[in-house]
Amino acid sequence: MVKRKKNKLWLGVDLGGTKVQVAIVDGDGMSIATRRRKTHGKSGDVLSLILDTIRETLVDADLTAADLAGIGFGVPGPLNLDKGVILESPNLGWRNLPLRKRIEAVFRKPVVLANDVDAGGYGEYRFGAAQGARCMLAVFVGTGIGGACIYEGRLMRGKTSSCMEFGHMKIDRNGRRCGCGRRGCLETSASRLAIATDCAAAVFRGEAPRLLALAGTDVAALRSGVIAQAIQEGDRVIEEIVRTAAQAIGLAVSNAVQLLAPDIVVLGGGLVEALPKLILLEATRVAQAEVMSTFRGTFKLVSAKLGDQAGALGAAALAASPEALQGKP
16 A cells, blocks of 8 residues: 555544544545454553554554554543543443553553543544534434534533533433433433334333334343344334424524534434434424524534444544644633
8 A cells, every 4th residue: 555644644533432433534524544343342442452453453454653643542431531531430340540651551642532422422523524614513422412512613521521422312201211320311202222222111001013023122232223123114103203302402503503603513423324314304493493592503513424434534634623622722
């Protein structure tokens, strides 16, 4: 392969509880090489797995660490952004891990850490559905619901930590109990886990014969593609469950619009990818109806474009533009 100009490449790592994804990109966001491996949660040495995956990706690209200008990480859980420390990551068994220091010691390159949803949102801002936005809000629907906001090129953040806990916006004070310990968070109504739970209940009641045939009653088996297929094959109750969840997302978006005035809201995650028209239609309808009249028509909701590459691409882009993560201008 033709080698790129030295130090004009960045490496991004998207780290989750079940996978690590690595991408080497150039300044235009073009992937030079990518790798994805399962982390198997707490089992094994996850840090060693990360280091090995980075090295393997460099080999795939016929590069060494010396060819990189920097490395970026998108990491779940609370972080100290300034110190580069993962305060807690229960799925990986980490607490107060100085990840930036560890990675810099191995590869001798500057490392930046960001929340995983912030990294994904920044990827969509730089290379995906929100290019050119003055203010963009990203909402990623998965097991939970995460949010990110980029305003004039910078990630919105707290003094030392990330913010935009979109999934914990309270939409019903008497609603279901959330994993955070409170009641009525958006996640309890509109996350994929919440939707799958409601779908399983519909199957038990005999209201979703196609979903029963496709996946049975195991909530863990009710993945986004299966839910979408059941709707396409005629399970109207399942369609209504997803439609109601999308409406809850739209309500939460309307509240965020009145605080942030974004020009674009990017919706992502597996269920959005599987059912983009249904979810965007309902979320847009409610969001536009519930905002103050002066905000109607000032923003649009769109589907994410980068899929599961958003986190790694965004992390690499943050390594290239670390000022986007700085707490002070």
